[in-house]
Amino acid sequence: MSAATPETIVVKIGSSLLVGEDGKPRREWLKTLVEDIAKRHQAGDNIIIVSSGSIALGARKLGLGKGGRASLADAQAAASIGQIALSSLWSELLGEHQIAAAQMLLTLGDMEGRKRYLNAAATLEKLLEHRAIPVINENDSVATDEIRFGDNDRLAARVGQAATADRVLLLSDIDGLYDRRPDSETKGQFIGTVDIVDENILEMADSSSSSGLGSGGMTSKLEAAKIANLAGIELSIISGQEDHPLERYALTNVGTLFKAGEGINARKAWLSGLTTSAGTITVDAGAVEALQSGSSLLAAGIVTINGQFERSDVVEVKDMDGQTIARGLAEYDALDCTKIIGCRSSEMEALLGYAPRSAVIHRNQMVLV
Ligand code: GLU
Numbered sequence: 001m002s003a004a005t006p007e008t009i010v011v012k013i014g015s016s017l018l019v020g021e022d023g024k025p026r027r028e029w030l031k032t033l034v035e036d037i038a039k040r041h042q043a044g045d046n047i048i049i050v051s052s053g054s055i056a057l058g059a060r061k062l063g064l065g066k067g068g069r070a071s072l073a074d075a076q077a078a079a080s081i082g083q084i085a086l087s088s089l090w091s092e093l094l095g096e097h098q099i100a101a102a103q104m105l106l107t108l109g110d111m112e113g114r115k116r117y118l119n120a121a122a123t124l125e126k127l128l129e130h131r132a133i134p135v136i137n138e139n140d141s142v143a144t145d146e147i148r149f150g151d152n153d154r155l156a157a158r159v160g161q162a163a164t165a166d167r168v169l170l171l172s173d174i175d176g177l178y179d180r181r182p183d184s185e186t187k188g189q190f191i192g193t194v195d196i197v198d199e200n201i202l203e204m205a206d207s208s209s210s211s212g213l214g215s216g217g218m219t220s221k222l223e224a225a226k227i228a229n230l231a232g233i234e235l236s237i238i239s240g241q242e243d244h245p246l247e248r249y250a251l252t253n254v255g256t257l258f259k260a261g262e263g264i265n266a267r268k269a270w271l272s273g274l275t276t277s278a279g280t281i282t283v284d285a286g287a288v289e290a291l292q293s294g295s296s297l298l299a300a301g302i303v304t305i306n307g308q309f310e311r312s313d314v315v316e317v318k319d320m321d322g323q324t325i326a327r328g329l330a331e332y333d334a335l336d337c338t339k340i341i342g343c344r345s346s347e348m349e350a351l352l353g354y355a356p357r358s359a360v361i362h363r364n365q366m367v368l369v
Contacts, residue, residue: 007045008047008165009045010048010168011047013051013052016173027089034093035097048133048134049101049135050137050155051086053082053137054083055067055075055078055079057078059082061081061082062081076140076141102132104134106138106139107143108138108148108276114270114314117162117270121162125163128163137155156224157228160231160235161270167234170238171239175239176238176239177204177256178190178191180204192256193259202222229260231269233260236258239255268367276314278315278330279313279334280317281305281337281361282303282305283303287301288325291366292325297317299341299342299348299360305341310333312329326368326369327367331357340356340360
């Protein structure tokens with residue numbers, strides 16, 4: 001990963017690396033990581049840190065069981081207490097290298113609403129321009145089960161996408177992906193490079209790689225790899241067990257590298273990383289075929305509309321079996337969409353009372369999933 005031209009690198013650190021079994025930060029190890037980060041920063045790279053650990057740190061201070069994850073209320077309270085400690089730790093350790101740490105606490109909504117996403121992207125850009133190091137975590141004290149990432153692996157990939165990063169490094173308590181659990185009877189085969197995260201690769205995921213302190217196992221890492229791939233970003237899972245993990249990786253290259261896809265334009269990259277939508281449009285078989293060959297969605301192929309979406313909201317397109325086939329920005333609100341179900345363009349103006357748009361979802365505003 002040593003590069004001549006400066007890169008933007010997202011480094012994600014899991015809870016079990018940051019917090020020891022005694023519930024305290026692993027300061028000595030963290031110092032070696034910060035030395036690696038400072039070196040790269042000094043060499044001109046832009047670094048963004050995605051740091052877990054707030055819940056684990058807060059749990060100790062509050063004396064909560066199950067690492068603070070026994071209930072949502074526990075996790076939220078623990079995160080409030082732990083986050084303040086976590087931020088000051090990063091600020092102190094980066095400060096020793098004369099680097100300003102900049103805290104950003106993000107929610108799923110900040111990454112899924114287009115305006116808020118662009119806003120977060122602009123803040124990141126500004127911070128990097130000032131040579132600060134953003135230290136990002138999910139805003140766990142307000143995130144609820146339904147509206148949270150829950151794991152910082154996917155958050156790191158989304159942040160990478162927002163910052164148009166070159167690479168995402170997921171520091172983990174495992175050195176990469178194995179085709180089977182490494183500690184099972186037949187030792188797993190290590191996978192050094194992955195071109196594309198397909199069913200085969202997904203089957204290798206085994207949440208046993210999670211230490212119990214954090215919430216991300218191999219499944220969330222593979223989900224993160226998919227997001228990164230679509231956004232044209234390389235992602236690596238590397239071990240954070242030893243001191244100086246970044247330097248070690250640069251020297252040894254030991255880890256699993258998920259290659260970057262060709263990259264799609266920024267709006268499509270954003271759309272493909274979404275997990276929520278404001279409504280559903282169900283379409284007939286003819287429309288499915290048309291979409292899959294790259295056409296826009298026309299009213300003629302719509303069968304039903306669900307949800308109260310507004311114009312420009314994200315909607316899912318499903319086939320008649322309920323399978324999601326695409327996601328895109330609606331050109332009409334739900335009410336007008338309902339009026340034109342099954343209609344041809346020539347009939348639409350009279351029904352709507354205004355000149356119709358060329359499509360219900362334009363192909364440039366849509367991704368196939
Ligand atoms: N945001 C959580 C925390 O800081 C960690 C999520 C994860 O384990 O990936 O504690």
